[in-house]
Amino acid sequence: xxxxxxxxxxxxxxxxxTLLSEKGSLTASEIHEEFEMSKPSIxxxxxxxxxxGLVTSEKxxxxxxxxxxxTVLQDLLxxxxxxNK
Amino acid sequence: xxxxxxxxxxxxxxxxxTLLSEKGSLTASEIHEEFEMSKPSIxxxxxxxxxxGLVTSEKxxxxxxxxxxxTVLQDLLxxxxxxNK
DNA sequence: TGTCTAATTAGTTATTTACCTAATTGTATA
DNA sequence: TATACAATTAGGTAAATAACTAATTAGACA
Numbered sequence: 175x176x177x178x179x180x181x182x183x184x185x186x187x188x189x190x191x192t193l194l195s196e197k198g199s200l201t202a203s204e205i206h207e208e209f210e211m212s213k214p215s216i217x218x219x220x221x222x223x224x225x226x227g228l229v230t231s232e233k234x235x236x237x238x239x240x241x242x243x244x245t246v247l248q249d250l251l252x253x254x255x256x257x258n259k
Numbered sequence: 260x261x262x263x264x265x266x267x268x269x270x271x272x273x274x275x276x277t278l279l280s281e282k283g284s285l286t287a288s289e290i291h292e293e294f295e296m297s298k299p300s301i302x303x304x305x306x307x308x309x310x311x312g313l314v315t316s317e318k319x320x321x322x323x324x325x326x327x328x329x330t331v332l333q334d335l336l337x338x339x340x341x342x343n344k
Numbered sequence: 345t346g347t348c349t350a351a352t353t354a355g356t357t358a359t360t361t362a363c364c365t366a367a368t369t370g371t372a373t374a
Numbered sequence: 375t376a377t378a379c380a381a382t383t384a385g386g387t388a389a390a391t392a393a394c395t396a397a398t399t400a401g402a403c404a
Contacts, residue, residue, distance in 0.1 A: 176270065183268035184392080185261065195342050202351060215393055217352055236350050236401040247339050254332050257280050269362085287381060300363055302382055321371040321380050 178250055181226035186211065187219050191228060194242035201237045263335055266311035271296065272304050276313060279327035286322045 181187055186209065193208055194200060206216045220240055223229045227246040232239045266272055271294065278293055279285060291301045305325055308314045312331040317324045 175273075179264070179268045179273075183264045186392090188260075188264075191342055195344065203349090206351095211392095212394060213351070214353080214395085218392075221352090238351065242342070244339075244343050247342070251336075251339065254329075254336065257276055257327070257332070258329050259280065271362090288379090291381095296362095297364060298381070299365085299383080303362080306382090323381065 175249060175253060177226040178228070178246055181222050181228055184219070184222075186216075187223055190216075190219060190223065191242060194229065194240060199232075199239045199241045201239055203237075205240065260334060260338060262311040263313070263331055266307050266313055269304070269307075272308055275301075275304060275308065276327060279314065279325060284317075284324045284326045286324055288322075290325065 189209070190205060193205065197204075202213065202217055202220060205220070206213050209216060220229065220231070224231055224240075228243060229240050230243045232241070274294070275290060278290065282289075287298070287302060287305060290305070291298050294301060305314065305316070309316055309325075313328060314325050315328045317326070
């Protein structure tokens with residue numbers, strides 16, 4: 175849970191998730207094009223999102239495709255529901 | 260949204276929310292008793308939770324009672340649902 | 345093989361965060 | 375009034391975070 179909350183606590187990372195939600199799979203470079211930020215910084219954000227399980231990555235040749243993975247958000251939902259009991 | 264994610268990105272603050280969920284309203288001192296942390300630190304956490312709208316506070320004499328306020332979690336839920344579209 | 349491109353790793357820096365102790369504010373009550 | 379207690383504010387420090395540039399790794403292809 176800690177990794178999820180950490181990953182979501184950044185506007186750039188939330189925008190990346192929204193972007194992937196709208197566009198489907200994108201490469202790191204395609205994601206980079208949408209932000210005014212260096213590629214290494216974007217790469218770091220993608221790594222944090224992957225550690226949290228919020229995106230998956232698949233290597234195709236020299237490209238790495240990132241995809242939104244919302245399954246882990248169920249944990250967050252369960253946490254919210256417990257709080258409301 | 261930023262304040263909510265920020266507030267939730269800390270284990271102590273999440274535990275405070277869970278505690279309030281279980282026990283109802285508590286004073287800052289009562290909350291402090293449950294943690295091995297100084298009162299000013301707990302006070303600071305409570306302030307962050309209040310800024311996010313996750314708790315409300317009511318002063319009764321020299322005591323301040325803190326209560327869980329989950330309404331703002333609806334914003335989080337909406338955000339999660341949009342991501343899944 | 346050499347060069348281009350995609351992406352990450354390494355290393356650095358400024359800012360933010362979470363904690364502490366000491367001091368202050370405000371209320372209750374002997 | 376003075377003492378005790380609840381809670382916060384003030385001030386300071388160590389660790390974590392987010393950003394950058396430079397360097398490296400690895401695949402594509404002429």
